[in-house]
Amino acid sequence: MMDSQRRTWLIATGAATCVAGVATAVPFVESMEPSAKAKAEGGPIEVDISQLRPGEKMTILWRGQPVWFLRRTPQMLASLNITQSLVADPLSKRTQFPTPPWAQNQWRSIKPEYLVVVGICTHLGCSPVDRFTPGPQPSLPSDWQGGFLCPCHGSIFDLAARVFKNMPAPDNLVVPPYHYVNDRKILLGEHKA
Structure with a gap:
């Protein structure tokens, strides 16, 4: 039979070992979570679009590239x-820079109000x-409706990031994979069918 003092020490030592094990394991397990830098370099990231007002654009760095989120006004959509x-x-049917089928429409997006594109010209x-x-x-047509200008070689894009005819850029700006988590958030880097 074990004496009570020895049993108390064994229980105390066991409890201290468990506490130390958990204290060591928690930071280790948390370190396995991808960092913000790692997420920006490749994994899907959640983007909050709730603060975007009509006519505003924000840029998020994803996979080392700027991704634009533009909330278009009714006038922008009419253009x-x-x-x-x-x-x-x-209708984004070219295949050099393939556009997902769900963005092969006039506004090049899931919801007409929001444009999501990689902000890199397809020329250079x-x-x-x-x-x-x-x-x-300056550098734009006299009947300019609004859009984007690549200052390096003069390619112009409309408010759906579609390149105008006879421009140096061979294609429209790229639409990355994404889907709506809800009305306030987009998951960039993953499309849900």
Whole structure:
């Protein structure tokens, strides 16, 4: 039979060992969670679009590339009817930079209001700049409806990121895989059928 003092020491030692094991395991297990940098470099990331007001754009770095989230106004969406005949690939059917079937439409997105594209020109990898204000402007057509201008070689894109005809860029801006988690959040990097 074991004396009570020895049993107390064994229980105390066992409990201390368990506490030390848990204290060691928790940081180790937490370290297995991908860092924000690792998520930005490849894994799907959740993007909160709830703060975007109509006409605003935000940029998120994903896989080392800028991804644009543009909340289009009704006027911006209406401009796509005007540019439809001016763009090289209006329904994104070209295959050099394949567009997912769910974005092969006039607005190139799941929901017309929100555009999600990789902000890199398909010509030489420059990043186009916003030119949302309609009307005549330097380096743009006199009947400009709003969109994007690649300042390096002059390619222009409409508000669905579709390249205009006869531009250096061979294709529309790339639509990455994504889906809506809910009305406030998009999961970038994964499409749910």
